[in-house]
Amino acid sequence: MLKKRPVLAGAVALAMGLTFLSGCGGDTVPTGDNGDTSGSTGSTTTMANAVSEIPGVAKTYQLAAKVNGTAVKTMVLQEPSFDEQSGGSLGLSGPFFLTGSGTIPEGLSSTICQAFQGGNEKEILSSMMDDTEITREEFFRRVGDTWLEEAGWSAQDSVPQLLAVCVDGDNDGVEDIACEIFSEGSAGFSSFHFFKGMGEGTYSHTHVFDSILEEFGFLSYEEKHYLCRTNFDYDTKLIDGVDIFLYTDGVLADAIGIRNQIVEYQKETVWLEDQTPAPQLEDLMGGIRFDQLPAELSRQEWKPIGTAERRMGEEQIFCADLDADGREEQYSKEMQYSSNLRTVMAGVVLSQDGSISVLDSIRQTIEESAGGDPGIFYTFWADKNGEDTVIFCYYARGFDYTLYLLL
Ligand SMILES: [Ca+2]
Numbered sequence: 001m002l003k004k005r006p007v008l009a010g011a012v013a014l015a016m017g018l019t020f021l022s023g024c025g026g027d028t029v030p031t032g033d034n035g036d037t038s039g040s041t042g043s044t045t046t047m048a049n050a051v052s053e054i055p056g057v058a059k060t061y062q063l064a065a066k067v068n069g070t071a072v073k074t075m076v077l078q079e080p081s082f083d084e085q086s087g088g089s090l091g092l093s094g095p096f097f098l099t100g101s102g103t104i105p106e107g108l109s110s111t112i113c114q115a116f117q118g119g120n121e122k123e124i125l126s127s128m129m130d131d132t133e134i135t136r137e138e139f140f141r142r143v144g145d146t147w148l149e150e151a152g153w154s155a156q157d158s159v160p161q162l163l164a165v166c167v168d169g170d171n172d173g174v175e176d177i178a179c180e181i182f183s184e185g186s187a188g189f190s191s192f193h194f195f196k197g198m199g200e201g202t203y204s205h206t207h208v209f210d211s212i213l214e215e216f217g218f219l220s221y222e223e224k225h226y227l228c229r230t231n232f233d234y235d236t237k238l239i240d241g242v243d244i245f246l247y248t249d250g251v252l253a254d255a256i257g258i259r260n261q262i263v264e265y266q267k268e269t270v271w272l273e274d275q276t277p278a279p280q281l282e283d284l285m286g287g288i289r290f291d292q293l294p295a296e297l298s299r300q301e302w303k304p305i306g307t308a309e310r311r312m313g314e315e316q317i318f319c320a321d322l323d324a325d326g327r328e329e330q331y332s333k334e335m336q337y338s339s340n341l342r343t344v345m346a347g348v349v350l351s352q353d354g355s356i357s358v359l360d361s362i363r364q365t366i367e368e369s370a371g372g373d374p375g376i377f378y379t380f381w382a383d384k385n386g387e388d389t390v391i392f393c394y395y396a397r398g399f400d401y402t403l404y405l406l407l
């Protein structure tokens, strides 16, 4: 919808589909923690060839039911997301730097809130866009070199990827230039620069703030321009809203964040393939207290523990007899958080004793039922159901989730 560089395109499509990793089955397969991973990134190489080498899978799980949780969202106003990670080294790190010499009108905020609420934000924001993209050559021809040293670059050639637009961004009747410069690191650090038009074709570098690479554009609302930047959640890479900025006299006067907030999940339970829902299973499903699991998992070391599982000492190792062969399997549950533009938060289960191939069978069962793409694996747990063990697997798709129950 807004100005978008190729580097962002497909970021979500490249989201990791990490599922279960059977870490140490067989003599050629290293564990995720202490094995030689032969230069790979550790755990992600070990999934495929661990399965068939482990004898004695006593139980094959069948998918019995799934709970589809659909996020019910509302839009809220909050402070915009100035980059926390790079600390505002280029000058601005918080809204307290806003001059206050102007205010973003409530009508604009509510227009955008309503657009997100109605799911047509792309159309609305696109229709409000009112800037003109210029080439790198045109950008440097206009803004010159005098600002480079202060901004940390020695010459035009040393300035990495940039995307520049011209627009009267501070609404004084003179055209300005705004530019996002991408540091080219995998984390997506970038900076956003404002060059105030001083008349007679000259520009002054009046403002900069640090950010993560996002889409942006200047919106026109009641004959004034406002900078709009998308804001994605770094862990999930889901665009959860936009930031709106008002420039006055070449610097930031006001800013506001407009964010998706999940109010609740609408839950629908689907029993599969002639499963007669036994009362105790209904109880297990009905007792699910994991609506807020995505939020719980985000940036927290919280792990669900089912009634069939126990934690081994103080370790982050769990054990349960998952395949009902009388011997407990040992495994770790981890969330892997994103540290770059290309990946998303996902769960990983690693075997700690080489005997967890039942989890591969579970993964295959779920993938088949979902037509190959169940979404992103977050976590699993095992509950007791009489003599049996019931497995719950939690997958995310966008803001929604599906919880699979296997018997
Ligand atoms: Ca201007």
Ligand SMILES: [Ca+2]
Pocket (backbone or CB within 6 Å): 320, 321, 322, 323, 324, 325, 326, 327, 328, 329
């Ligand atoms: Ca077992």
